[in-house]
Amino acid sequence: MLVYGRNVAEELLKNPKNIKKIILQDNFDDKKINFLLEKLNLERKYLSKKQMDDLCKGIHQGIILDITDYQYFKLDKILENDANFIVILDHIEDPHNLGAIIRTSEAAGVDAIVIPKNRQVSVNSTVMKTSAGAVTNMKVVEVSNLVQTINTLKTNGFWIIGTAMENSIDYRKIDYNGKIALVIGNEGKGMSRLVSESCDFIANIPMYGRINSLNASVASGIMIYEVVRNRK
Secondary structure (H helix, E strand, O other), X not given: OEEEOHHHHHHHHOOHHHEEEEEEEOXXXXXXXXXXXXXXXXXXXXXXXXXXXXXXOOOOOOEEEEEOOOOOEOHHHHHHOOOOXXXXXXXXXXXXXXXXXXXXXXXXXXXXXXXXXXXXXXXXXXXXXXXXXXXXXXXXXXXXXXXXXXXXXXXXOEEEEEEOOOOOEEHHHOOOOOEEEEXXXXXXXXXXXXXXXXXXXXXXXXXXXXXXXXXXXXXXXXXXXXXXXXXX
């Protein structure tokens, strides 16, 4: 997988075990990244800006890394490590949303993110870049069935809190102490019916303007930090 951009590159170079090759633009001059590169005995290739542009669709900022595909974690291993705050994504489709949610989750100290295998964006180069490399420090679990996973979490003492505008309560009125699994629904359809029915509580974020919904990554940020705030 090719990932690009200075922020994600800097984060990956701090733990370079998954880097296969480094591609740099001629006369690349980022002092911090060059300092990290001097410590590594990895293959480097220098290309012109045009050649770099041809390799990726986004803004590469003069550096592209060829890395191994992201290795997902197993849920049982997460539970063995006494996880108490998990975010579940119910078929998020936009890689920018996934990247932003991963970045917020890592910053807030979320133990793991659970995503379904099908009809869900995977951890790809866009997600890597949008997360600013935070995905390298975040445990992402890929599962076959969200409802079965939710039932497993319940068996392990988790309260399941979904997010929706209908048939829900103000997110500020929920007790977030204990083990929490927070469910964020699909950008357009929200949570699926079976996932919604599996939740212990469904929270809403009040809307005071004319718009009646928030971007999935923005909503997740508000909810994640409400959990964190209530635990302090």
